[in-house]
Amino acid sequence: MRKKLKSLLIGQALKSTESESQKFNVFWGLPILSSDAISSVAYASEEILIVLLPVLGLASYKAMMGIAGAIVGLLLIVMFSYRQIIDCYPLGGGSYSVASDNLGRIPGLVAAASLSIDYVLTVAVSATAGTAAITSAFPALLPHRVGVTLFLISLLTLGNLRGIRESSHLFGTPTYLFIVSIVFMIAAGLFKVFVLKETPQPNPQLMRQQVGDVTTFLILHAFSSGCTALTGIEAVSNGIPSFREPSQKRAKAVLALLSGLVLIIFLGVCSLASVYQVGYDPDRTVVAQIAQSVFGRNSFMFYEIQFVTALILSLAANTAFTGLPLLLSILAKDGFVARSFASRGARLSFSNGIILLYVLASVLVIAFQGETHLLIPLYSVGVFISFTLSQSGMFKKWMTHRTGHWKHKAFINGFGALATAVTSVVIAENKFRDGAWLVLILIPLLVWLMLTIRRHYDRVRDNLVIPENGKELILSRPTKNYVVLPVQSINKSFVKALNYAMTLGGVIEVYHISTDQEQTDRLKRQYAQLNVSFPLVIEEAPYRNVNEVLLSHVDGRQRGLKEHQMLTVVLPQFVIPKWWHNLLHNQTSLRLKSSMVKMRNVAVITIPYIINE
């Protein structure tokens, strides 16, 4: 039943050897790994204008183009830096691997923690933004905002549990739809203005506005807001193992295509926003205003652009669903998170990581009641910290090894590290009061947690590992087994257990705890009738705490043994087919087992007796 439901929801189980065919090529890898990066472009220009317009008025557009140029420059630096990482880390060059390889354990974990936080935020923010788009179209759903968001996240979770290949088609198509639509809009807009020479109407509101001074603070603030355009780029180098062979080559191709698309779309949107003198309107996004200017308010294309934007926003979350489980699986192999994150589910996806992401993002959405603007400031600090750490790691790598074109390469990564470090500081400072402080507290906490987990795994391994002279651990066979067989009444289940105990060939003690004299007398009579030679030991439990008395008896017997000898406790357990029938019986044997397993030298044997109904 449970199995059927599972296969209905996520599909038939796949063999481990089918892993290769589940990986993706360039064509499907691009949309899968880029929806986050590309969708963030949709709101990056808006984030810049929100900062500039109130101060600079019409002069904002010139400043925005400058800032956009700087961000595109940063994009190129990051892209070239990541190409070098892909070359060096064929098994997935996430910031975690790069930083821990070259800078040590702690920087690696800092990178991992930063990225993990960002992945969870990506899902919560994107799904909320997607819901906002849906509720704009269907206002009746507004009161159920949180429910709709949770539903979206559930759909993404299911899609990802189904596995990579199927999800690439499911999630890839809308991304392509968005890319084509937005590029078409940019081309059409530029064509109308520069070829058809249509002159856009000047924005009357901005004409009248008082203009303030261009300050460094203002520019840096706008820059740090616009940097959201770069989030999501690290997904490609993280995801190398998800590509078909030659995976590094494919990953680099996807990275180049992705950067080109971000560049075109970001610059295109900024240019059109300048040309049409788009203002800030809480009810219409910048992209919506551009679409209206280019295609007209009631055109098909206006609605189409709105629709695909909504779609890609909800899908941006998917980048996190690819990235976080992969990151967790790497951390699990290194023992920094629970090992179960390293094992693949029935459909070969890292299902535990997917489910954890689902739970955390849902909790965030519920805790913040679907209010995006409270979550956004937490965003992007983490990404830039991990950018900085991975670029610094690469820089140190080239400076240490000094082989090949190391000077050239060190320059690229060093410059990348510097640029992203400055950006990190700018973002952290500008967003500190809005929530970035929370991230700056969470990161060391997560690092501490991961170190604690690792310490635990190390201790378990130290306990279990067999030393070099391990052969001596195999002992000669002891002459006798000491067996305790508890009994409350003589019945078939007890007789079966007694029969089994006799096969163990040891010293058997049949042990009864008396709470009721009458019952004990009956037991004695029946035991005598069985005509076996093993002693019946009877102990009183005046406080009726049968379990405690039994446990302390077993513990006493255990302590009387020689080293390396084991005491065997045989527990008859009758098994009832219907689960609810268990409510009618004391689950003594279960509780006993869980207590006895904590005794070092006690082996517990359960002998089932199946009750036929």
Next chain:
Amino acid sequence: MRKKLKSLLIGQALKSTESESQKFNVFWGLPILSSDAISSVAYASEEILIVLLPVLGLASYKAMMGIAGAIVGLLLIVMFSYRQIIDCYPLGGGSYSVASDNLGRIPGLVAAASLSIDYVLTVAVSATAGTAAITSAFPALLPHRVGVTLFLISLLTLGNLRGIRESSHLFGTPTYLFIVSIVFMIAAGLFKVFVLKETPQPNPQLMRQQVGDVTTFLILHAFSSGCTALTGIEAVSNGIPSFREPSQKRAKAVLALLSGLVLIIFLGVCSLASVYQVGYDPDRTVVAQIAQSVFGRNSFMFYEIQFVTALILSLAANTAFTGLPLLLSILAKDGFVARSFASRGARLSFSNGIILLYVLASVLVIAFQGETHLLIPLYSVGVFISFTLSQSGMFKKWMTHRTGHWKHKAFINGFGALATAVTSVVIAENKFRDGAWLVLILIPLLVWLMLTIRRHYDRVRDNLVIPENGKELILSRPTKNYVVLPVQSINKSFVKALNYAMTLGGVIEVYHISTDQEQTDRLKRQYAQLNVSFPLVIEEAPYRNVNEVLLSHVDGRQRGLKEHQMLTVVLPQFVIPKWWHNLLHNQTSLRLKSSMVKMRNVAVITIPYIINE
């Protein structure tokens, strides 16, 4: 830790032999078993007046005295009937025992079901009424009504878990306070009117009222409402085993005292209500109005009466806490409810029954949001059904055996059966639409449930019981044990398990499930180094479903055995001191055990390996 908390809340554990000293004498038995019966008198006269006043006006008082006379007559009949039951059933003559003894299993269970429903309702209604009294004094608590009620029920539960003797002092004192106060009020009122000749002011509202006709329906309706005065009387004969020896004599004394008190208080309250022409006022109870007329609105005694009424109402629930667990323990011994209801807790009370009552009453209070008037109509049908069944049972007993003064005794019980049967029908008819229908549906449902449970226990017993030729079940010792020892990696835990398996002296198969070729190769190398002779069987799990593969392997091996032979599975299990560390490890062995225990011929042995931190 858990143990300390337990002993702090309910006291030190008591020995089984201390049972006798926990039982009560007449002085403390009276308040313990009577708080329900006596407190119901407090509102019985009010229930009658609510029905009569709107129709009859001033003529209501005459009618009330007639009805009160009938109810007192019924009370005497019931009392004499119960004296005879106490004589015949020294081990507790609940309606269940009497009806099942003489009328058969189904009537007995109907009586048990009716009483059980009534006990749960008693707790819910009394605690709610007690809360109403508290919130009248402290209106600030009104919004927390449900919380206060649940708190009261929790206090009662704790008190009862502490055991009988202590609770008798805890719960007995307020009952005596109520009895003394109310009897003093009656005496003072009668003294003022008949000795001092103070003439009460006539009720102006009633003087002006139009007067309707006295109809049979009206009288029966008022009678059925007033019959709540009799609820709680059955507690005494149920509770015989809770008395010290000679328990029957003590129980009969308590029954007589109880009946006398009910008679005096009920008739006294009705008389004073007539004399003072008490009207119906939703804000002040009948008792409060009498207290005001006798002592004055601002007197100490007015507040004292209010206070002790509130107290006894919350304590009335205690009768149910004595009665239901005892009834359940008897039903459990007969196999109609889970056996665990028959065992005494650390303080010798039937703790499981007390806890069940606590849970059910709390659920009722939450479900009805503390609205008493919705629960009251469900009340008292059950009591009268069980009265009828026990009296009928006694009547049949005398008619069958015909010994001693059987004619006299048969007349008393027969008349009791007839009177309570008529009352049952009158109540069921008058309260049917208000909720009695629910009780009439619940009773057969509970009977069915109890029969199902008994059938299950019978089947288990049939499965387990050893037939007359039982000695043949002890088999000769088989020559070999077949042992399967699963392994995922070679470590100390595995070696310990292997050592143990070797002591079993059988055919050992070390069994590995491969999900990762690399891991398997390493395992093979390490196993070869151990230099033991047992075969290492390797099976592939292409779908990574290790547990399923292992279970089907064990099942296959099991099926290959001869009859009466067992397959032994040795499971190494490492034990981690801190519970949360278990989150970091797959709980495979636990899940495996619970699946394997369902296989008829598989003995599962867990070999613990304790991890030192």
